[in-house]
Amino acid sequence: MPDLIHYAIPAFVILVLAEVIVTAVQQKDYYEKRDTFSSLAMGIGNALIGLVGKGLMLWVYDLIYEYRLFTVDPTAWWGWVLLFFADDFSYYWFHRISHGSRYFWASHVVHHSSRKYNLGTALRQTWTGTISGAFLFWAWMPLVGFHPVAVLTMQSISLLYQFWIHTEHIRRFPAFIEAVFNTPSHHRVHHASNLQYLDKNHAGILIIWDRLFGTFQAEEERPEYGLTKNIETYNPVRIAFHEWADLWRDAWKAGSLRNGIMYVFGPPGWSHDGTRKTTRDLREEEKTPIA
Numbered sequence: 001m002p003d004l005i006h007y008a009i010p011a012f013v014i015l016v017l018a019e020v021i022v023t024a025v026q027q028k029d030y031y032e033k034r035d036t037f038s039s040l041a042m043g044i045g046n047a048l049i050g051l052v053g054k055g056l057m058l059w060v061y062d063l064i065y066e067y068r069l070f071t072v073d074p075t076a077w078w079g080w081v082l083l084f085f086a087d088d089f090s091y092y093w094f095h096r097i098s099h100g101s102r103y104f105w106a107s108h109v110v111h112h113s114s115r116k117y118n119l120g121t122a123l124r125q126t127w128t129g130t131i132s133g134a135f136l137f138w139a140w141m142p143l144v145g146f147h148p149v150a151v152l153t154m155q156s157i158s159l160l161y162q163f164w165i166h167t168e169h170i171r172r173f174p175a176f177i178e179a180v181f182n183t184p185s186h187h188r189v190h191h192a193s194n195l196q197y198l199d200k201n202h203a204g205i206l207i208i209w210d211r212l213f214g215t216f217q218a219e220e221e222r223p224e225y226g227l228t229k230n231i232e233t234y235n236p237v238r239i240a241f242h243e244w245a246d247l248w249r250d251a252w253k254a255g256s257l258r259n260g261i262m263y264v265f266g267p268p269g270w271s272h273d274g275t276r277k278t279t280r281d282l283r284e285e286e287k288t289p290i291a
């Protein structure tokens with residue numbers, strides 16, 4: 001089965017190079033050499049792992065499809081319309097929970113580990129997403145009758161869409177586009193560590209889900225990219241696994257089953273003694289400043 005992402009790699013490379021050149025000509029600081037090389041390394045690793053990972057996903061989706069409740073005709077136009085919305089809805093929840101639960105964050109943090117925001121950052125992708133079960137957020141789709149190949153194809157289309165929005169060069173589109181679609185402006189907010197921007201704009205293609213489920217934030221102040229605590233490494237292996245290592249260390253030393261479960265599945269930043277901060281803690285703190 002062809003993977004659209006693999007075919008798109010030459011275009012990714014050309015567009016990143018083009019943006020590097022434009023950025024250099026304009027003397028902007030959107031790129032940093034070591035940062036870009038580690039983003040590319042993460043992208044290459046992700047694509048290689050995808051060769052096996054997509055097979056695993058297809059196998060699981062096929063298994064579920066055997067027991068489907070209905071059949072969505074993959075050749076009908078309305079089947080593709082349903083597929084588009086079902087995928088984008090699943091992506092929203094996958095992505096929102098990837099920020100809300102540390103188990104999924106351990107994979108997704110990779111994508112947020114750059115302090116730069118450019119087309120190269122789009123390629124900074126996880127190596128552990130499939131193996132840790134991210135694809136299960138789409139598992140309901142083969143169950144209700146979407147063909148497994150159609151599900152995988154739409155996931156690839158969504159990722160292709162999300163490539164070009166990782167840029168500082170496009171400021172804002174007309175309001176009717178910003179109202180409906182995920183855009184560079186909306187996604188800059190998503191990559192920023194400013195308090196008002198944390199855990200906002202989880203959209204894939206359509207921003208409507210964030211507006212609907214209360215996680216939308218417009219771009220107002222200048223975004224500061226990266227994590228609330230940056231990882232200070234360009235080593236791809238450390239970028240891929242550092243949060244997993246921290247997660248297991250915390251769980252191991254948790255002292256009780258409840259604390260262990262919270263360290264693994266609770267929100268990033270959760271700690272049993274309150275020594276670390278979740279997004280909610282940070283917001284509470286700002287609301288009630290210590291005199």
Ligand SMILES: [Zn+2]
Binds near residue numbers: 099108111112
């Ligand atoms: Zn994210």
Ligand SMILES: [Zn+2]
Binds near residue numbers: 191
């Ligand atoms: Zn992104």
